[in-house]
Amino acid sequence: MAPLLQLRGISKFFPGVKALEGVELTLRPGRVTALIGENGAGKSTLVKILTGIYQPDAGEILIEGRKVHFDTPEAAQRARITAIHQETVLFDELSVAENIYLGHAPKNRFGLVNWAAIRARSMALLHSLDAPIKATMLLKNLSIAQRHLVAIARALSVDSNVVIMDEPTAALSHKEVEDLFRILARLKASGKAILFISHKFEELHRVADDYVVFRDGRTIGAGRMADATHGELVHMMVGREVDQVFPKAPATIGAAILSVKGYSHPTEFDNISFDLRKGEILGVYGLVGAGRSELCQSLFGMTHPSAGSVAIDGTFVSIRSAADAIKAGLVYVPEERGRHGAVLAMPIVENVTLGSLGAVSQRGFIRAAEEFKLARHYAQRFDLRASSLSQPVGTLSGGNQQKVVIGKWLATKPKVIFLDEPTKGIDIGSKSAVHAFMSELAGQGLAVLMISSELPEILGMADRVLVMKEGRMAGFFDREGLTAETLVQAATGNMGALR
């Protein structure tokens, strides 16, 4: 089949970083190409070049054999390329429909925006995604997964020949992922060329026809997915063998550190009770929208409960703000790093030490040497890829930003840590580093609560699993003999299990 889109020798340099160096990529109509690479390998940079956000420093882009230049995002759109970006940029104060059609709104015959068409088409799009979102809702009232669905709808709202998806499933749970895959199959059947980026190999093996592997900004290999084994792909991507992921080491589980009883919120969750014990990893599983993040945010003092009690080390505490929580030894690593986690304009060091300035200060003054020492410790621990620790976090790749955020919270030396999708967007090599570290923390007597939508992660890492469904507890399971089916069934109820 003739290639639809071809990249030849594309390079892109940033101050101090060669993000891409002579990469090659071919997309064919009706085929899904997986783009595989570690955090910082240059995947998102390539997406930005293909969508006219960045201009390459060298190389050429060919569409159906003709050379093209994308000076602006509009030029890429005119060339019928659309993308779901890793960091979705949407507008909080606009409605869902406006967000979907902003910039390419259908016009009526007077050249005015055709609102009726916008609403109708948005509704149809959302319906095809099976998304429980109304087109008239304001974006700021949506959860992360819902925002992501809106971003997907936005990308699909323009009729394109090339569809690029940069980690579209990172923010989604099981059910939405299935919906997305159905749409993917449909796009494929209608002859679109699709570029699919993900760190989840199960998905790649399922949906992709071809693969391309990037390492440190270069093309390392390409071929048919069917011809490559998982091990070969990982080896190409990382350049070494990766230890088994999910290695929760056995730890002695002690007394309860955090006890939550009858914890309720007027709208988000109801009557949640659990004990979190020393040395334990408690997994919290559920569909997106089950109220897991909301529960943790409330325990962390961001919202106030309507009923229930919280005790730490046996004494009841009232946590009214994040500062209270941190003082009580409880931290929350939020899922949405862009909005809640990192200060993008700040350098890496300052982000890492933001929650623990006391530890690096002396007589009220921050000591640069201490600060760098702390930051460097976590940077090495998680294999952070950056040109220097003074680099603003906003210029890091998505997965590397996540590593900075995790480092920031671990630097506060907590007793209890809530991790909300800790390995979201993190490549397979660093993922095993994060898992090893979690297990080490538990070994040191920390109590870890881990929200995760990834079943293998939950099954591999958690000592016990709390399942939530629509804001309520839907089950509590021990690690022994636990299967994925049990968890999915509990999380979805009967209806969901049919899907």
Next chain:
Amino acid sequence: MDTPENTGPDELPRRFGPIASLVRRELLLVGAVLVLLALIAIRFPAFVTPANLASVFNDTSILIIMALGQAAVIITRSIDLSVAANVALTGMTVALLNAHVPELPLLLLVALAFLQGLVLGAVNGFLVWKVGIPSIVVTLGTLTIYRGLAFVLSGGAWINSFQFSAGFLGVPRAEFLHLPLLSWLAVAVVAATTLVFDRTSIGRAWFAVGGNPTAAVYAGIDAGRTRFLAFCFSGLLSGLCGYLWVSRYAVAYVDVASGFELDVIAACVIGGVSIAGGIGSVGGTVLGALFLGIIKNALPVVNVSPFAQMAISGAIIIAAVTLNTRAERKGGRIILRPQVAAIPAE
């Protein structure tokens, strides 16, 4: 490619602002200032004699001090329009006290200026923090209130040079190592602010709250209190300038420093402080103030009419800001900043 390695502090350049790329921008500003001086020197070599440059610096000292206070506020994604009114009110207070009770020691008056400035700043900060009014609205209100109070205090009367005590007028002019005390004060404030911005948790909090308020809250930083303290800082420095202004011009009246808040904000913006918050540095702000100070001092020398002077400095400000945003974009910062120039009440 050479794999980006984890770099340690040893290999990193020392930096003065919290953002490494700012250093590059500061160099650009230094260049701009030098070019400006060179252009002036072509026609008026006397302008660039050390003595004249020292006097230009002295003339810009008040602007430098106030711009640093304003920078703290702008970095937290707020704005303080009441700084000049604070100068007028505080200046009037100390002037009246000095004129009517000349035996009060100068140190007490200065302490009082600091204190009153702080209180006026705290009022702004409190309204932004606890009442949740956007800072632009709050300070637009207090701007008129503070000037109104200056009128109430003075009854509209002027206090002229002969009414002040010798010390009141003389101390900031006293020379020390060839520079007047006023200039040394500016130097001291620059040093202190550098320390606050780069080496204290409150300074760090200002940048965090301006850069990403939500993330700051998640990190256990009280965004409201942080902004409150930025307004206090700005008020404190404005209060000091209240005394310095009256002493320098040897006159106090209601309209003292009228419109000066715009110069102060312009100095910040020229110096690379981002109105969207989270970005800025002491070095940049000082250079911004100096740039403006040189223009203001040079234009009258060139014999331009006052009105044309205003237009010219306006045009130069826009040019400088354009240059700055260009530099920022080249640095490859985040492409789509979600809220540009938003000054939320939060």
